[in-house]
Amino acid sequence: xxxxxxxxxxxxxxxxxxxxxxxxxxxxxxxxxxxxxxxxxxxxxxxxxxxxxxxxxxxxxxxxxxxxxxxxxxxxxxxxxxxxxxxxxxxxxxxxxxxxxxxxxxxxxxxxxxxxxxxxxxxxxxxxxxxxxxxxxxxxxxxxxxxxxxxxxxxxxxxxxxxxxxxxxxxxxxxxxxxxxxxxxxxxxxx
Amino acid sequence: xxxxxxxxxxxxxxxxxxxxxxxxxxxxxxxxxxxxxxxxxxxxxxxxxxxxxxxxxxxxxxxxxxxxxxxxxxxxxxxxxxxxxxxxxxxxxxxxxxxxxxxxxxxxxxxxxxxxxxxxxxxxxxxxxxxxxxxxxxxxxxxxxxxxxxxxxxxxxxxxxxxxxxxxxxxxxxxxxxxxxxxxxxxxxxx
Numbered sequence: 001x002x003x004x005x006x007x008x009x010x011x012x013x014x015x016x017x018x019x020x021x022x023x024x025x026x027x028x029x030x031x032x033x034x035x036x037x038x039x040x041x042x043x044x045x046x047x048x049x050x051x052x053x054x055x056x057x058x059x060x061x062x063x064x065x066x067x068x069x070x071x072x073x074x075x076x077x078x079x080x081x082x083x084x085x086x087x088x089x090x091x092x093x094x095x096x097x098x099x100x101x102x103x104x105x106x107x108x109x110x111x112x113x114x115x116x117x118x119x120x121x122x123x124x125x126x127x128x129x130x131x132x133x134x135x136x137x138x139x140x141x142x143x144x145x146x147x148x149x150x151x152x153x154x155x156x157x158x159x160x161x162x163x164x165x166x167x168x169x170x171x172x173x174x175x176x177x178x179x180x181x182x183x184x185x186x187x188x189x190x191x
Numbered sequence: 192x193x194x195x196x197x198x199x200x201x202x203x204x205x206x207x208x209x210x211x212x213x214x215x216x217x218x219x220x221x222x223x224x225x226x227x228x229x230x231x232x233x234x235x236x237x238x239x240x241x242x243x244x245x246x247x248x249x250x251x252x253x254x255x256x257x258x259x260x261x262x263x264x265x266x267x268x269x270x271x272x273x274x275x276x277x278x279x280x281x282x283x284x285x286x287x288x289x290x291x292x293x294x295x296x297x298x299x300x301x302x303x304x305x306x307x308x309x310x311x312x313x314x315x316x317x318x319x320x321x322x323x324x325x326x327x328x329x330x331x332x333x334x335x336x337x338x339x340x341x342x343x344x345x346x347x348x349x350x351x352x353x354x355x356x357x358x359x360x361x362x363x364x365x366x367x368x369x370x371x372x373x374x375x376x377x378x379x380x381x382x
Contacts, residue, residue: 060332060336062335062336063336068335068336070328070331070332070335071328081328082321082324082325082328083325083326083328083329085325086321086322086325092332093332115314119310119311119313119314120310122310122313122314122317123306123310123313123317125317125321126313126314126316126317126320129317129320129321129323129324130273130277130316130320131277132320132324133273133320133323133324133327134273134274134276134277135274136324136327136328136330136331137261137262137272137273137274137327138274139327139331140261140327140330140331140334141251141261141283141284143331143334143335144253144259144261144334144367145251145253145254145259176335
């Protein structure tokens with residue numbers, strides 16, 4: 001399972017086998033079942049999750065009691081509530097497995113020690129955050145610019161791997177509309 | 192002007208005077224007047240901007256021809272279209288001065304060379320992107336969770352420095368409603 005992470009790190013920075021073996025112990029490997037929670041609203045957020053196999057999602061529960069999904073993470077993605085993780089605060093999010101998944105868990109303290117011991121990993125995480133930030137900036141543009149229907153079209157065109165893999169009711173939760181409404185749009189699209 | 196940047200870097204990583212003097216030449220200092228554009232839609236985005244004094248904003252022009260502001264940057268903030276900057280692509284955004292401003296400009300190639308020559312700066316930029324990403328994740332939550340009125344309330348409470356400093360028509364553009372509507376909300380708030 002560590003091999004998936006090693007490959008991913010090597011895309012951004014050169015790391016020797018010796019160094020990688022030495023940093024392995026900072027990561028805890030866990031297996032989670034579909035619908036199992038990794039983080040609950042109100043928990044202190046102490047962990048950063050790397051998906052080596054499977055899919056996670058992040059959501060919050062809104063005033064109406066509806067789950068609003070804000071993010072998915074598939075293989076090679078990191079996911080956490082970053083503001084709560086950096087400052088060791090209680091989170092307002094949930095993180096849950098969409099599929100049976102294999103996850104590498106990096107504790108907050110472990111991430112700090114890892115970066116101290118292996119400064120090369122600063123470059124890796126710089127890229128991780130840089131790309132995640134860039135993607136979320138575009139996401140914000142789309143939230144202003146697109147109707148919900150256009151956002152769905154965009155998702156189908158640019159991220160078919162998500163639309164095919166993730167259950168429709170979760171795609172609806174990500175887009176911010178009801179599963180019934182998504183079903184209507186899909187029918188319209190096919191006709 | 193470089194001193195503002197040096198102070199900011201030193202919040203995240205130790206850097207000697209000698210090193211800082213050696214890296215200065217990667218940055219170009221410019222002064223821009225209020226309403227002057229630093230980036231135009233369709234331009235290849237090659238520059239990363241650090242605000243040492245003043246305020247910039249990023250916006251796009253929507254289908255209706257309306258300017259939609261997605262981001263402000265005041266002192267100690269970096270701003271660019273990150274996805275276009277990393278990949279050297281044409282941008283769909285504008286970056287414009289909200290006030291007369293003093294800016295440190297880091298070209299794409301210069302940023303790469305700076306990081307190669309001073310790997311310590313990986314840590315600095317890791318923090319810059321990490322915090323910017325964390326803030327934009329919360330922003331996405333608010334875009335789903337808040338009504339426009341609630342978003343305005345949140346802004347007044349949590350970022351009074353923006354609301355007091357930035358012209359109301361730009362606050363309206365950031366919130367995604369008309370200046371007239373913002374004016375109505377403010378009246379209601381006062382009464």
